[in-house]
Amino acid sequence: MIDLTVIWAGIIAVxxxxxxxxxxxxxxxxxxxxxxxxxxERDTAMxxxxxxxxxxxxxxxxxxxxxxxxxxxxxxxxxxxxxAPIIAMMLGLVLxxxxxxxxxxxxAHRAAWDVAxxxxxxxxxxxxxxxxxxxxxxxxxxxxxxxxxxxxxxxPFSLLTGFSLVIGYALLGACWLIWxxxxxxxxxxxRYAAWLAPALLLAIAAVSLAxxxxxxxxxxxxxxxxxxxxxxxxPLATAAIGVLFFRAIKQRREAQPFFLALALFGLCIAGxxxxxxxxxxxxxxxxxxxxxxxxxxxxxxxxxxxxxPVILAYxxxxxxxxxxxxxxxxxx
Amino acid sequence: MLELLHLRxxxxxxxxxxxxxxxxxxxxxxxxxxxxxxxxxxxxxxxxVFSDKAGPVIGPLMAYEVLTAxxxxxxxxxxxxxxxxxxxxxxxFTATLAVAVGTFISAFWIIAVxxxxxxxxxxxxxxxGQFLPGPSWxxxxxxxxxxxxxxxxxxxxxxxxxxxxxxxxxxxxxxDRDNPGARTMFSMAMWMAALVAxxxxxxxxxxxxxxxxxQPAKVMAMEGHYQSHPNGAPLILFGIPNSKERRIDxxxxxxxxxxLILRHDANAPLAxxxxxxxxxxxxxxxxxxxxxxxxxxxxxxxxxxxxSLFLRWRGKLYDHRxxxxxxxxxxxxxxxAVLAGWTVTEVGRQPFTIYHLLRTAxxxxxxxxxAVAASLVAFAVxxxxxxxxxxxxxxxxxxxxxxxxxxxxxxxxxxxxxxTPAPALLGGTET
Numbered sequence: 001m002i003d004l005t006v007i008w009a010g011i012i013a014v015x016x017x018x019x020x021x022x023x024x025x026x027x028x029x030x031x032x033x034x035x036x037x038x039x040x041e042r043d044t045a046m047x048x049x050x051x052x053x054x055x056x057x058x059x060x061x062x063x064x065x066x067x068x069x070x071x072x073x074x075x076x077x078x079x080x081x082x083x084a085p086i087i088a089m090m091l092g093l094v095l096x097x098x099x100x101x102x103x104x105x106x107x108a109h110r111a112a113w114d115v116a117x118x119x120x121x122x123x124x125x126x127x128x129x130x131x132x133x134x135x136x137x138x139x140x141x142x143x144x145x146x147x148x149x150x151x152x153x154x155x156p157f158s159l160l161t162g163f164s165l166v167i168g169y170a171l172l173g174a175c176w177l178i179w180x181x182x183x184x185x186x187x188x189x190x191r192y193a194a195w196l197a198p199a200l201l202l203a204i205a206a207v208s209l210a211x212x213x214x215x216x217x218x219x220x221x222x223x224x225x226x227x228x229x230x231x232x233x234x235p236l237a238t239a240a241i242g243v244l245f246f247r248a249i250k251q252r253r254e255a256q257p258f259f260l261a262l263a264l265f266g267l268c269i270a271g272x273x274x275x276x277x278x279x280x281x282x283x284x285x286x287x288x289x290x291x292x293x294x295x296x297x298x299x300x301x302x303x304x305x306x307x308x309p310v311i312l313a314y315x316x317x318x319x320x321x322x323x324x325x326x327x328x329x330x331x332x
Numbered sequence: 333m334l335e336l337l338h339l340r341x342x343x344x345x346x347x348x349x350x351x352x353x354x355x356x357x358x359x360x361x362x363x364x365x366x367x368x369x370x371x372x373x374x375x376x377x378x379x380x381v382f383s384d385k386a387g388p389v390i391g392p393l394m395a396y397e398v399l400t401a402x403x404x405x406x407x408x409x410x411x412x413x414x415x416x417x418x419x420x421x422x423x424x425f426t427a428t429l430a431v432a433v434g435t436f437i438s439a440f441w442i443i444a445v446x447x448x449x450x451x452x453x454x455x456x457x458x459x460x461g462q463f464l465p466g467p468s469w470x471x472x473x474x475x476x477x478x479x480x481x482x483x484x485x486x487x488x489x490x491x492x493x494x495x496x497x498x499x500x501x502x503x504x505x506x507x508d509r510d511n512p513g514a515r516t517m518f519s520m521a522m523w524m525a526a527l528v529a530x531x532x533x534x535x536x537x538x539x540x541x542x543x544x545x546x547q548p549a550k551v552m553a554m555e556g557h558y559q560s561h562p563n564g565a566p567l568i569l570f571g572i573p574n575s576k577e578r579r580i581d582x583x584x585x586x587x588x589x590x591x592l593i594l595r596h597d598a599n600a601p602l603a604x605x606x607x608x609x610x611x612x613x614x615x616x617x618x619x620x621x622x623x624x625x626x627x628x629x630x631x632x633x634x635x636x637x638x639x640s641l642f643l644r645w646r647g648k649l650y651d652h653r654x655x656x657x658x659x660x661x662x663x664x665x666x667x668x669a670v671l672a673g674w675t676v677t678e679v680g681r682q683p684f685t686i687y688h689l690l691r692t693a694x695x696x697x698x699x700x701x702x703a704v705a706a707s708l709v710a711f712a713v714x715x716x717x718x719x720x721x722x723x724x725x726x727x728x729x730x731x732x733x734x735x736x737x738x739x740x741x742x743x744x745x746x747x748x749x750x751x752t753p754a755p756a757l758l759g760g761t762e763t
Contacts, residue, residue: 057369061398064372069395072387072462079376079383080697086377087707090370091714097366098718105725144384144460150703292388293458295465300392307399 004297008070009280009287011304015063017269021262022056022315025049028173030096030121031166032192033114040328041185042114048180048326050100055315057093069300073144074280074290080146081139082131082153089127096120122166129165133158133207136275137214141284157210164203168265171196175258180326186254193257194249201242204268208235211275215283218275231274238267349513352734353497356726363722367715372398378704382685382695389455389463389472390445397441400434436486443485447478449686450677451546463686476546480539481677487532488673491633492666494524499663502656504733509650513734518659519649525637533630537593543677544594547687549608550680553619555590556580557604564588565602570624573617578605614682622675629669636662 026049036042068075079086099117103110134153141147174196177189212219222231241263248256276282280290291297372394375383454471455463465472498521504514544551552558556568558578567589571580588598595602605613636658643652650656681687685695 057365058398058401061369061372064376065391065395065398068372068375068383068387069391072391073384075376075387076380076384079373080378080380080699083377083697083699083703083707086373087710090373091710093369094366094714094718097369098363098722102721102725106721109721145380145698147698150700292391293464295467295469296388296392299465299469300395303396303399 004294004301005287005291007301008066008291008297009278011308012063012066012070013273014308015059015066017266018312018315019056019059019063020265020269022052022059024169024265025172025176025258026053026056027096027121027125028169028171029176030117030173031125031170032173032177033118033121035192036185036188038111038114041188043328044181044185044326045177046100046103046117047328048176051322052318053097053100055318057097060093066304070292070297071280071287071290072292074285074287076144077139077141077146077281077285078135081148082134083150085127085131085134085153089124089131092120092122092124092127094120096124125166125169126162129162130154130158132165132272133161136161136211136272136282138283139281141281157214160203160210161207164200164207167196167200167203168268171200172258172261172265175261179255179258182325182327190249190252197242197245197249197261200264201238204238204264208271217283221274234267234271234274238264241267349516349734352513356729360726363719366718368401376697377707378697378699379685379695380697382690385462385690385695386449386686387462389465390448392465392469393441393445393448393473397438397445400437400441439486439489440482443482444473444475444478447481448472448475450481450681451475451477452686452689463689477539477542480535480542484532484535484539484673487528487535488666488670490524491528491532492670494521494528495633495659495662495666496664497521498525498659499661500730502659503663503731505650506653506656506660508733511733515650517734518656519644522637522640522644522649522659525633526641527637529630529634529637533634536627536630541594543680547681548603549605549613550619550677551594552603552605552608553614553616553680554623554676555594556583556616556620557590557602558616559606560602560604561591562601564592564597564599565590565594565604567593573620575616612683614680619676619680622672622679626669626672626676629665629672632662633665633669 029045029049033042033045036045064075067078095116097120099113099120103113103117106113130153133155137155137157139146139148140152171193174189174193178186178193181189212222221227241260245257245260245264248260278286278288280287452463453475454466454468456466458464497517501514501517501519501521504511505518508514540551540554555565556571556573557565558580564587566583566585566587568580569584569586571583571585574581591600591602592598594600605616636655639655639658640649643649643655648655683692684690685692
């Protein structure tokens with residue numbers, strides 16, 4: 001019989017990957033925003049993501065709703081454990097979301113909404129990174145509930161993952177601008193990408209090494225034979241993509257850097273999967289322990305099987321419609 | 333509706349109004365998107381135990397809501413906002429209809445969740461205290477209060493819109509009685525008020541009787557009945573609930589009217605809060621006042637509707653300044669009534685989250701009070717700022733009278749996946 005729990009873990013994973021791939025670069029635009037000149041540069045950057053940003057964020061809603069529906073126990077333990085970062089992320093996303101709308105509506109306060117956009121994006125990204133780090137380093141579980149205090153998420157490791165994600169999304173944002181813009185803004189984006197990429201590779205290395213020390217499970221899975229045969233390609237591929245990335249920047253390729261940066265993120269997510277599978281709360285709760293009962297899984301699956309492909313197809317179509325370069329006046 | 337009128341009659345005034353309100357709708361929708369995002373996580377951050385226990389039942393319903401809303405947002409809204417000339421008027425009308433239907437389906441799922449929490453049915457209890465779905469999802473979704481709540485809520489949404497539109501129309505008529513857009517706006521809104529507000533009173537009454545059957549303590553709080561009345565209960569019109577002495581001070585009552593309304597028999601006995609354990613009683617004051625605000629506004633709405641009908645018959649609909657002022661005043665009435673109504677039903681079901689099965693105090697996350705307080709303050713500050721500005725922008729847009737040629741939203745689907753048309757609205761910045 002097919003294991004619906006695994007299928008649901010897959011669906012949630014798809015939602016998370018879709019979210020990181022899609023929302024990462026538009027949060028990155030926000031992180032880079034203060035470095036862009038007021039006027040055409042900022043307007044162009046904003047226009048490049050305006051058509052798609054809120055569709056991107058809906059994946060986050062789907063991830064949250066899906067987690068509650070498919071793995072209610074995980075939802076109930078993880079969210080209180082990550083209380084402060086989740087709240088910070090929400091408020092950041094609210095601020096930057098309305099800033100998209102309000103900065104055009106209210107030119108008199110545009111500077112203030114630009115600050116809200118940049119700050120909201122950066123806070124949301126940092127909080128996501130911190131939340132990821134806090135999850136990886138382990139959560140205190142008592143019975144069916146979170147058992148730690150409200151500062152447990154805070155550690156040098158979670159701060160490291162927070163900073164790393166800010167660097168990572170900023171790189172995605174820069175690569176998106178390389179792809180979507182021209183002239184001065186594109187030159188600027190190339191320069192940022194050239195120093196954000198090595199910073200990100202360093203951060204990935206630091207986070208990876210630190211992760212090994214967190215739980216015995218991680219260490220055994222990555223370093224010991226025969227697991228290492230499976231895991232070794234991940235860091236090797238990361239290094240190879242790093243090399244390709246620098247070449248693409250040097251040759252001033254326009255689309256390549258973005259997809260290579262996405263590949264870096266893909267490898268990081270794969271590495272994350274290797275570390276924690278089949279747990280939903282690392283080393284504490286497996287997906288089967290957290291899963292909703294069979295009836296709930298089947299009932300939802302009907303909807304998800306129909307809707308998720310439709311949504312993915314629609315999203316792909318929307319990006320196709322908005323292909324090409326953008327400037328301060330919008331898409332050509 | 334406006335679009336249908338435009339299609340049928342070809343009169344440009346309907347088309348113009350459609351565009352006028354479409355822009356306002358797009359701003360409201362953008363604010364809805366960001367606050368909806370927050371909602372999908374707050375169940376977990378602040379109501380963890382509830383999420384764990386009720387997740388298997390309500391999670392799938394909420395997931396369906398997200399999927400519906402997602403599809404609606406991604407698919408048809410883009411066409412509705414920007415695709416008119418791309419797809420032709422008929423298909424565009426279909427898209428608008430799809431948005432309306434999608435919104436209704438979205439409401440359907442949310443109301444199903446809320447009603448299940450009020451009148452839970454169709455579940456099984458697991459040994460570890462979780463609520464599990466029984467064999468029939470229909471038994472969960474169509475629980476006893478679901479249909480009543482859905483009808484009452486959806487009508488309320490239509491009325492809210494009607495009165496907002498009517499208020500804006502009346503405001504512009506007071507300044508310029510010949511503005512054709514404002515006349516149409518006002519006239520349509522008043523038809524809606526005259527026809528739908530009385531229906532809503534009937535729907536509310538039916539919902540109330542349903543509540544009496546399944547959540548009698550809530551009705552006792554609404555009515556202010558601390559004591560049982562074996563020989564017909566009075567209808568307390570006004571008074572001040574005194575929770576210490578457990579009575580209503582300065583009560584203005586109609587003898588036996590409450591029994592007449594609730595039991596259709598003036599002498600029917602009606603139990604009071606003295607039959608409910610103190611630990612299971614809702615806070616009377618809030619429910620009592622919120623209920624009176626809602627009902628008062630409901631009857632004012634119906635009154636305005638009937639008055640407009642009378643003046644329309646006398647041919648003075650657009651000239652009667654007192655009527656217009658009344659309509660402006662009632663512009664936000666729908667919003668206030670909706671908030672009051674939700675207060676009645678949510679505070680009235682306390683102290684439970686899942687009625688009689690899970691207490692609110694036992695539903696919360698294991699968090700320290702300072703953490704919750706700090707996040708509450710942060711939310712309050714952010715929301716006041718963001719929604720304060722949002723409402724200000726909306727009022728600014730509404731203060732502008734509808735003109736003969738409302739600029740269309742751009743023809744090319746520049747923002748099909750999103751709802752942020754603002755740059756386009758500043759005039760042709762899209763190419």
